[in-house]
Amino acid sequence: MESSTSLQFRGQTPECLKFGTSGLRGKVDAMTDLEVYINTTGFLEYLLGMHAIQPGDPVCLGGDLRPSTDGDKRSILRAVAKAVEDLGLVIRFLGRLPTPALMFDALQANCASIMVTGSHIPFDRNGIKFNKPNGEVLKADESPILSSVHATRRLQYAMPAERSLFDDHGWFKDSSSKTWPASAHLEATERYLDRYRGFFPAGSLEGMECLVYQHSAVGRDLLAKLLESLGAKVWKVGKSERFVPIDTEDISAEQLNELQRMLEEVIAQGGKPTALVSTDGDSDRPLVCGVDSWGRLQFIPGDLLGCLSADFLKAETVVVPISANDAVDQHLARKGIHPYKTKIGSPHVIATMQALKESKQDAIVGWEANGGFLLSSRVEGEHGALQPLETRDAFLPILCVLRACQVSSKQVVDLMGELPARFGKAGLIDAFPQAASRSLIQRWTPPLDQLVDWRWHKRTITLHFAHGDHREADHDEALLIAHLCEEAARFFTPEAGYGTITRINYMDGVRFYFDSGDIAHIRPSGNAPQLRFYAVANSQQRAEQMVRDALAEPSGLLRSMELES
Structure with missing residues (x-):
C-alpha cells in the first residue's frame, strides 16, 4: 500500500495528520x-x-471551547458532522462538554462518539478523539482504522473536482455543507454529574471552601456546580474567554505564581479555602493544589493524586504506566498491593484493566501521570454505587481527595504528606529525529529477546521477560549488562549526581534506576520528532536539575548520547 503522504490532491500534497489511539492532533491550518x-x-x-x-x-458529538472547534470562522465539528451524515448515521450533538461526560453518555447508549478537542496543546492546534460504542480506540484497532482512512483518502483525492465537496485547498465549497445542528442534548451533562451525586452523599463537602480555577476548561461551570451541590463553598477564579492551554502534567512556576495570586485575593476577601481545583481544556485531567497553614499552594502531581483517590475507593487492583512516580509503588506496597505496569497512554492502561476484569472481583482502578483517573468496575460506597468509566476522568479524583479530607478531618496537604517523599519532573527535546531516538534506545537495550527488565541485587542479575518469565543471567549475559552499565556511566556521571545503575526497564523506552534513588527515563514520542525525559528523585530540586541537565542544548545528556549513537 502506498503511503498517504505520497498521494496528491489536484496536483498538491496536503499535510496528512496521523491517526493514533489519541485520535488526531495538529495545527488548525492543517485540519x-x-x-x-x-x-x-x-x-x-x-x-x-x-x-x-x-x-x-x-453518533454522539461534542467539543471543547477552542474557537476552531465550532466558531464562526472555523468549525472542525461541521466537517465531522458532514461525514457522519453522509454515511447515513444520525448526529446526536451533546454540546460543549467534558470528554468523559461525552464518553459516559455514549457508553450508556452504546453509541460511537467523537470529541473535537486539542486537550492541553497550544492554542493554534486542535484535535479529534474517536471512541467506539464500547470504549476508547485501543492499539489493536489502530492498524485497521489506518487502512480504512487510507482507502477513504484515495477515494476523496481521486474524485473529480466537479463532484467533490471540497475546493482546491480542502475547504467545503458548498455552503450547504456547513450546516450544523444548533440545539444540543444537554441532558448528557446532568447524567454525568449524577454519576457522582449517586455515590457521594448530599452535603459530603459541607463546610469546605474551594477555589475553582476556571480558565477556558470546558467543564469549568460543571465542576463548580457539582462541588456546590455537595455542600462546598466555591470561589470561581480566572475565567477566560481566550483559550488557555493547561497541561496538568507540566505546571510551570509562572502558572503556580498566578494561581497563588488568585488564592491570596480570595483570602483577602475572608475566604478560607482548603484547595484549588481545575482541569485541562477538555476536563479529563485534574489539577489539584492543597493550601498549607501559611496560605501557600502545594501542587499535587497527578500520579500521587491517583494514589489518594485509590485509597479513598479502597481499590486493591491498580494499573499505572511505567512512568509513574515510584512513590505509587512504595505507598501501595504498605498495603500489600503491587500495581500492574503498562506502556504510557490510556489505551495501554485500559487494555490491562479489561484483561484483569476476568480474574479480579474487587475495584479495578487506573490512572496516568497527568492525573486522569479510570474505573473498570462498579464501586459500592456509603451513599450508593459509582458506575465504571474506562476513560480519563478529572472530576472523580478531585472529589475523592476532598471527601477524604472531610472524612479524616485532615487538610489536602496532610494527605499528601503521608505519601512517600518522592518527586518527579518531565521534559522533552523538540526536533529530535525519530531515527536518532530509535538508535539511542537500541544502544541501551541488550539483544535478549522479549527482555523487559533486569535488576542487580546482591551480585546477581535477574532478567525479567514478557509474559512474566524471569531467570538469573548467565555469565555472558551478566558481562554484557556490566559493559552496558559502564558505557551508560559515561553519561550518568557522579559529577552530575548519579550513583550506580542497579536496574533498567525496557517496557516503554529505557528507564534507568540508580542506587542513589534517582530514576532517569528516556522515551521517544510515538508519532513526533521528540525525545522525552522523566526524572524521579528524593527532592524536587534534584528532579528538576536532572531534567535541565538532560535537555540542555547543545551538549546536554540526551544530545551527547545522540552524538555517540
Missing part, C-alpha cells in the same frame, strides 16, 4: 475540512465494517 472529513469517514467506515454500528445509528 482542513477535507482532512477532518477523511479521517472521520475512515473511522466510521471501520466501525460499520466490523458491524459495531449500523446505518441509522446515532
Whole structure:
C-alpha cells in the first residue's frame, strides 16, 4: 500500500495528520475540512465494517471551547458532522462538554462518539478523539482504522473536482455543507454529574471552601456546580474567554505564581479555602493544589493524586504506566498491593484493566501521570454505587481527595504528606529525529529477546521477560549488562549526581534506576520528532536539575548520547 503522504490532491500534497489511539492532533491550518472529513469517514467506515454500528445509528458529538472547534470562522465539528451524515448515521450533538461526560453518555447508549478537542496543546492546534460504542480506540484497532482512512483518502483525492465537496485547498465549497445542528442534548451533562451525586452523599463537602480555577476548561461551570451541590463553598477564579492551554502534567512556576495570586485575593476577601481545583481544556485531567497553614499552594502531581483517590475507593487492583512516580509503588506496597505496569497512554492502561476484569472481583482502578483517573468496575460506597468509566476522568479524583479530607478531618496537604517523599519532573527535546531516538534506545537495550527488565541485587542479575518469565543471567549475559552499565556511566556521571545503575526497564523506552534513588527515563514520542525525559528523585530540586541537565542544548545528556549513537 502506498503511503498517504505520497498521494496528491489536484496536483498538491496536503499535510496528512496521523491517526493514533489519541485520535488526531495538529495545527488548525492543517485540519482542513477535507482532512477532518477523511479521517472521520475512515473511522466510521471501520466501525460499520466490523458491524459495531449500523446505518441509522446515532453518533454522539461534542467539543471543547477552542474557537476552531465550532466558531464562526472555523468549525472542525461541521466537517465531522458532514461525514457522519453522509454515511447515513444520525448526529446526536451533546454540546460543549467534558470528554468523559461525552464518553459516559455514549457508553450508556452504546453509541460511537467523537470529541473535537486539542486537550492541553497550544492554542493554534486542535484535535479529534474517536471512541467506539464500547470504549476508547485501543492499539489493536489502530492498524485497521489506518487502512480504512487510507482507502477513504484515495477515494476523496481521486474524485473529480466537479463532484467533490471540497475546493482546491480542502475547504467545503458548498455552503450547504456547513450546516450544523444548533440545539444540543444537554441532558448528557446532568447524567454525568449524577454519576457522582449517586455515590457521594448530599452535603459530603459541607463546610469546605474551594477555589475553582476556571480558565477556558470546558467543564469549568460543571465542576463548580457539582462541588456546590455537595455542600462546598466555591470561589470561581480566572475565567477566560481566550483559550488557555493547561497541561496538568507540566505546571510551570509562572502558572503556580498566578494561581497563588488568585488564592491570596480570595483570602483577602475572608475566604478560607482548603484547595484549588481545575482541569485541562477538555476536563479529563485534574489539577489539584492543597493550601498549607501559611496560605501557600502545594501542587499535587497527578500520579500521587491517583494514589489518594485509590485509597479513598479502597481499590486493591491498580494499573499505572511505567512512568509513574515510584512513590505509587512504595505507598501501595504498605498495603500489600503491587500495581500492574503498562506502556504510557490510556489505551495501554485500559487494555490491562479489561484483561484483569476476568480474574479480579474487587475495584479495578487506573490512572496516568497527568492525573486522569479510570474505573473498570462498579464501586459500592456509603451513599450508593459509582458506575465504571474506562476513560480519563478529572472530576472523580478531585472529589475523592476532598471527601477524604472531610472524612479524616485532615487538610489536602496532610494527605499528601503521608505519601512517600518522592518527586518527579518531565521534559522533552523538540526536533529530535525519530531515527536518532530509535538508535539511542537500541544502544541501551541488550539483544535478549522479549527482555523487559533486569535488576542487580546482591551480585546477581535477574532478567525479567514478557509474559512474566524471569531467570538469573548467565555469565555472558551478566558481562554484557556490566559493559552496558559502564558505557551508560559515561553519561550518568557522579559529577552530575548519579550513583550506580542497579536496574533498567525496557517496557516503554529505557528507564534507568540508580542506587542513589534517582530514576532517569528516556522515551521517544510515538508519532513526533521528540525525545522525552522523566526524572524521579528524593527532592524536587534534584528532579528538576536532572531534567535541565538532560535537555540542555547543545551538549546536554540526551544530545551527547545522540552524538555517540
